[in-house]
Amino acid sequence: MEKDAIEKVESPECLEASDTPEPTPSELERLEQELEATRDQLLRTLADFENYRRRIEKEAESIGQAGKRDLLLGLLDVMDSFDQASHLTAEEAEASQGLQAIHRQLLNLLESHGVKPFHSLGEKFDPQLHEAVDTVEAEEVGVEPGTIVQEYQKGYRWDGRVLRPARVQVAR
Numbered sequence: 001m002e003k004d005a006i007e008k009v010e011s012p013e014c015l016e017a018s019d020t021p022e023p024t025p026s027e028l029e030r031l032e033q034e035l036e037a038t039r040d041q042l043l044r045t046l047a048d049f050e051n052y053r054r055r056i057e058k059e060a061e062s063i064g065q066a067g068k069r070d071l072l073l074g075l076l077d078v079m080d081s082f083d084q085a086s087h088l089t090a091e092e093a094e095a096s097q098g099l100q101a102i103h104r105q106l107l108n109l110l111e112s113h114g115v116k117p118f119h120s121l122g123e124k125f126d127p128q129l130h131e132a133v134d135t136v137e138a139e140e141v142g143v144e145p146g147t148i149v150q151e152y153q154k155g156y157r158w159d160g161r162v163l164r165p166a167r168v169q170v171a172r
Helices: 002-008 025-085 090-095 097-112
Strands: 115-118 130-136 148-153 155-158 161-164 166-171
Touching (some): 025 155
């Protein structure tokens, strides 16, 4: 019985394209348009996905940089404490040689991560680099107006950008 069923199956030669009607030129054109529209949609989706991937990578990098920036700013507070301790008397300074070694070590660590202090004393005030926290009359200190006469807190750059502006006193 299986043999009869097998014999009734038409051979591939019998299944010619004549069983399916030939598409008309208008149907071919419609199918080509659908194919082109689907292709365009696929390319747009692919481009959207690529843009999304780039945006996510950029956001992840930005979040990492923000975290690192917060850490570096915290370390700068420690540097400020060391800078203030460096104004000790000679006797106190002898006792603090270990602290000075730690200060140098911390400064080297910051520099290895691209953080460097910048000089402000005697420079012209630049609002991009400095935060004026006090002023003094230029005639009193014998300098031109706009000159920085005292630095209360060092400013630092991180990879060429201002990480923290210097807090300064400016002659007016």
